[in-house]
Amino acid sequence: MIPAGRACRGLAANASGGGAVLAPARVAKLGAVLAAGKSGGGLGYPRRPRAAPAVRPGNPGDLSTMTQPSPSLLSPRSLTLIAMIAVVALTRLLPHPPNFTPVESMALFAGACLLDRRLALLVPLLAMALSDLALGLFHGGFHMDYLFSISHVSVYASIVLCSVAGFAMRGRVSAGRVLGWSLVGAVVFFLVTNFAVWLSASSLPGYNACAAGLLPCYVSAIPFFQWTVAGALFYSAVLFGGRHLLMQRWPALASGH
Numbered sequence: 119m120i121p122a123g124r125a126c127r128g129l130a131a132n133a134s135g136g137g138a139v140l141a142p143a144r145v146a147k148l149g150a151v152l153a154a155g156k157s158g159g160g161l162g163y164p165r166r167p168r169a170a171p172a173v174r175p176g177n178p179g180d181l182s183t184m185t186q187p188s189p190s191l192l193s194p195r196s197l198t199l200i201a202m203i204a205v206v207a208l209t210r211l212l213p214h215p216p217n218f219t220p221v222e223s224m225a226l227f228a229g230a231c232l233l234d235r236r237l238a239l240l241v242p243l244l245a246m247a248l249s250d251l252a253l254g255l256f257h258g259g260f261h262m263d264y265l266f267s268i269s270h271v272s273v274y275a276s277i278v279l280c281s282v283a284g285f286a287m288r289g290r291v292s293a294g295r296v297l298g299w300s301l302v303g304a305v306v307f308f309l310v311t312n313f314a315v316w317l318s319a320s321s322l323p324g325y326n327a328c329a330a331g332l333l334p335c336y337v338s339a340i341p342f343f344q345w346t347v348a349g350a351l352f353y354s355a356v357l358f359g360g361r362h363l364l365m366q367r368w369p370a371l372a373s374g375h
Contacts, residue, residue: 194370199231200241202360206353207245211252217345221246222303223353225277229284230291230299231361239281246277272314276307296358297351304343304350312339 206220225242232238250265264270280303287295316328316335328335 207249210249215345218349220353222350225280226284227357229281230287268318272311276310300350300354304347
């Protein structure tokens with residue numbers, strides 16, 4: 119790059135040697151341009167501003183994702199649904215026909231309606247444990263022993279399976295699906311719990327059919343299956359129908375948070 123002072127002296131010499139003569143004002147302007155080019159890396163032309171690097175969503179520099187709060191696990195919507203499950207679970211304390219319980223229905227309801235899958239699996243188990251504890255305090259004796267038997271552990275296993283089955287209704291709850299999955303839940307409960315009864319039949323008095331084999335065990339349990347189906351359909355109607363009525367009364371319960 120030619121220094122600004124040398125360029126100006128050369129122009130002046132050119133003028134004295136008979137070349138084209140530049141006006142002093144233009145010479146001064148050209149010298150200023152050359153001086154700016156010396157300090158800026160070019161001939162004084164303004165630099166094109168560099169574009170700011172694009173920030174992809176989810177990167178550490180993405181302020182939009184940093185400022186968005188995560189939805190609470192225990193939002194008013196979730197608390198309302200959990201309260202419904204707890205109340206229905208406590209109906210086991212009321213007199214009822216054998217197997218006419220909300221066990222399958224509250225698990226399906228949790229799986230279908232609670233947004234967080236961890237809550238959907240945990241809440242019906244805790245509700246069942248709460249009602250079991252209450253029954254044990256009221257009845258004691260045999261019921262407290264039954265709580266730790268293989269047969270009763272199978273009830274909790276069927277709750278987990280029904281909760282997972284309820285995932286299939288997420289965002290797609292309808293009367294037909296509730297009916298169909300309630301029947302599936304009743305069948306799951308029947309198969310799992312009676313299989314556990316067959317495994318423990320040798321230690322349970324009065325279960326001669328189950329001691330004879332798995333198929334006789336299922337056959338002997340068929341008279342109780344009608345109450346299992348009736349309880350699943352009834353409590354599914356209470357839970358899903360109650361949620362529908364609450365959503366009409368308070369539309370905020372239908373929101374995702």
